[in-house]
Amino acid sequence: MIARLWRGLAGSAAAADAYQRHVTGSVFPELKKIAGADPERAVVEPEARAVLVEYDERVRHYEVVQ
Numbered sequence: 001m002i003a004r005l006w007r008g009l010a011g012s013a014a015a016a017d018a019y020q021r022h023v024t025g026s027v028f029p030e031l032k033k034i035a036g037a038d039p040e041r042a043v044v045e046p047e048a049r050a051v052l053v054e055y056d057e058r059v060r061h062y063e064v065v066q
Helices: 013-033 046-051
Strands: 002-005 008-010 052-055 060-063
Touching (some): 046 052
Antiparallel strands (some): 002 060, 008 052
16 A cells, blocks of 8 residues: 655644545545646645645655555
8 A cells, every 4th residue: 555645734723624625525535536747746726725825745655564
């Protein structure tokens, strides 16, 4: 299994709640469809950019040993 690690920072509790609704309702269900030439580039949709004050432009991947 591969873990994809990305970090974002919301500026307020309301923004954090909005991001949680967005990521669980829109992003997680669509992750398998997201592809591109650079798998290390973060995909940060406009809805996420609107509520996050800071976020990683790159992601890190780790192999998880079970």
